[in-house]
Amino acid sequence: MKLVVIVDDNESVATSLAIAIATIPGVTTTITHHPSGALRLFEDEENGRTISAIVTDFNLPHFDGLELIRQVREIERYRSLPAILITAEENLAAANGCILNTPNAIFRKPFSVREVCRVLEKLLA
Numbered sequence: 001m002k003l004v005v006i007v008d009d010n011e012s013v014a015t016s017l018a019i020a021i022a023t024i025p026g027v028t029t030t031i032t033h034h035p036s037g038a039l040r041l042f043e044d045e046e047n048g049r050t051i052s053a054i055v056t057d058f059n060l061p062h063f064d065g066l067e068l069i070r071q072v073r074e075i076e077r078y079r080s081l082p083a084i085l086i087t088a089e090e091n092l093a094a095a096n097g098c099i100l101n102t103p104n105a106i107f108r109k110p111f112s113v114r115e116v117c118r119v120l121e122k123l124l125a
Helices: 009-020 035-043 065-073 113-124
Strands: 004-006 026-032 052-055 083-087 105-108
Touching: 004 009, 004 035, 004 113, 009 026, 009 052, 026 035, 026 113, 035 052, 035 083, 052 065, 052 113, 065 083, 065 105, 083 113
Parallel strands: 004 026, 004 052, 052 083, 083 105
Antiparallel strands: none
16 A cells, blocks of 8 residues: 655645545555654654655645655655645745755645546556
8 A cells, every 4th residue: 555645734625635545546645734743754664654655735834845845855765755735825936946845746726636636646656
């Protein structure tokens, strides 16, 4: 099973993403509402599970989704982790030229959960 971490401080958005993503064959999800909780999941070598992708909101408490992606990709085994960013920002200055925090896909709110699943499925293939 491939594990996808969903990071969103809006519980209903996180839950709807989790339900939809769980319909992808061979994929399971876990939700965290805070970037520090997400980082703990990635740093926890003891869980014996490798995370296959991250779907994160841009606006998170303490630091944004791009910073979360950058910090996760600084962990050696997650250097090329597929990442999807969801944002309400109109003018997102993507990545400051840094490959570590460049998401594989960006979806603007309101977004199609079905389209997120389609792109994620391609990224996990």
